[in-house]
Amino acid sequence: MSRTVAIVGRPNVGKSRLFNRLARKRISIVHDQPGITRDVISTFIEEDAYTLLDTGGIGLKEGATRADIIKASELQVEFAIETAPVILFVLDGLSGVSALDERIAGSLRRSGKKIILVVNKADFGDEKVEQSDIYKLGLGEPLHVSAEHGRNEDYLREAIRDRLGPLPVETDGSTKSATDPLCVCFIGRPNVGKSSLGNRLLNSERLIVSDVPGTTRDSVEVDFKFRGRDHELHPFKLIDTAGIKAATKLASPVEYFSRLRALDSIQRTDVVFLVLDALDGVTQQDKAIAGEAIKERKPIVIVVNKWDLVRKAFAKTEGLAGYKSERDYREKYEKALFERLFFTPGSPLIFVSAMNGYEVDRMLNAAVQLNRTLDRKLPTAKLNETLAYLAERTPPPAVSGRRFRVYYATQTGTRPFRVKMFCNREEKLTEQYRRYLESGLVKEFGLDGCPIYFDLVGKDRYADGTRPIPQSKEEFHKPKWKQNEEKDNDSSDSSQTLED
Secondary structure, eight states: OOSEEEEEOSTTSSHHHHHHHHHTSOOSOOOSSTTOOOSOEEEEEGGGTEEEEEOOSTTOOTTOOHHHHHHHHHHHHHHHHHHOSEEEEEEETTTOOOHHHHHHHHHHHHHTOEEEEEEEOOSSSOOOOOHHHHHTTOSOSOEEOBTTTTBTHHHHHHHHHHHHOSOOOOOOSOOOOTTSOEEEEEEOSTTSSHHHHHHHHHTSOOSOOOSSTTOOOSOEEEEEEEEOTTSOEEEEEEEEOOOOOOGGGOOSHHHHHHHHHHHHHHHHOSEEEEEEETTTBOOHHHHHHHHHHHHTTOOEEEEEEOHHHHHHHHHSSSOSTTOSSHHHHHHHHHHHHHHHSTTSTTOOEEEOOTTTOTTHHHHHHHHHHHHHHTTOOOOHHHHHHHHHHHHHHSOOOEETTEEOOEEEEEEEETTTEEEEEEESOGGGOOHHHHHHHHHHHHHHHTOTTOOEEEEEEOGGGOOTTOOOOOOSTGGGGSOHHHHHHHHHTOOSOGGGGGOO
16 A cells, blocks of 8 residues: 555544545544544545545543543554555644644654644634644644645645655556566465465565464565476566455454555455465355455466365374365365355366465466466457357346347457447346356356456447447358448438347
């Protein structure tokens, strides 16, 4: 989260109101009572492409003593320093600089982070805070604002832009240089062995490993090279993330922060390794984590770790209850896995052991193969043939008396695969049928593990001059000039030909 801005300050200086002002919408609860905001609130500021955090009164409870307030403020500052390269330190322009403000300022000075000193509640230029007291904090020139009335809001936004630096270069992700490292990340629940797998790949103890869940709190990036089965040396960037807990089970701001970092890592990666526990099977949280990767349209390699424990169990006479052999256990595990992760069609499944290195190299070979697949071009004629065949084999369900129908489709992008479909009505495509079409295309074109995004264009979105819409499977293969010729000779209303 390199573009993150955190708001800190003692209770009741207007942090939440300032947060809402910068977000241009009411997100944080605003109240005169100190400590109303207890959780970390975040939002993405699209115009400047950064994440804004309202740290609020972390750890502050009702009836808090002065010691509680100091402890909560220090926790808030610690969280901000860990999280954000830019920090807004908010003072109360009406009550002046307090001893707690000075204490917070000292921590911020030592952090080396970029600090913007904000004097809030300067509504009409009548703030009572002494300028000399502000300069004693040693945090540079203060910016006087009014979060309630918007005074100097533009200047504050400009100051944030200056500290963050230039906007990231936008890219559609359709091209990747051969010299660029292939970025992979491990995601999964706490204590499934992500860091152990990372160390096995790196042949070092670079990543901290412990039996205690949650040892990894930040996302760690490491560059390395791997010689694949093609005998070529492939550059990699490995991101080891913290275990992702359900949002309802986060027990501290640090866990919240770790979850944000892990989800952010998914956005920046090329191939995702979803790590599961060989003895636990696929839990509901595993399913939710896989959903986060699919939401970002990332290719997934499913890694079942701790397979050494399974092999050890079957090496003994008792084995595992209910299973005849290791092979029987593997087959039933795989069947149950894909029943739960049905939305990951064709994803490579690899059983590994970080403890003894069993099959670990297969993970990186699978990532190399997936990375090559992401650049594949889908022939338009075959794409339309396949969609027609899938519709004929299993017709779409009727929705409000009508069925979804594809007239023409073409690939419009890679990384992820994007297919534009000209159809009758976008809303007629159900989620189940969309998955059916995606699975069929993945199988036909060998896109195992790569998600496909469908861009649906209904009749009401056709623009003048677009390609005529084929009305039958045979017309899919007619050259464009032939379709145009037939269109010129057809005097009927074209809109009538689009009706079901």
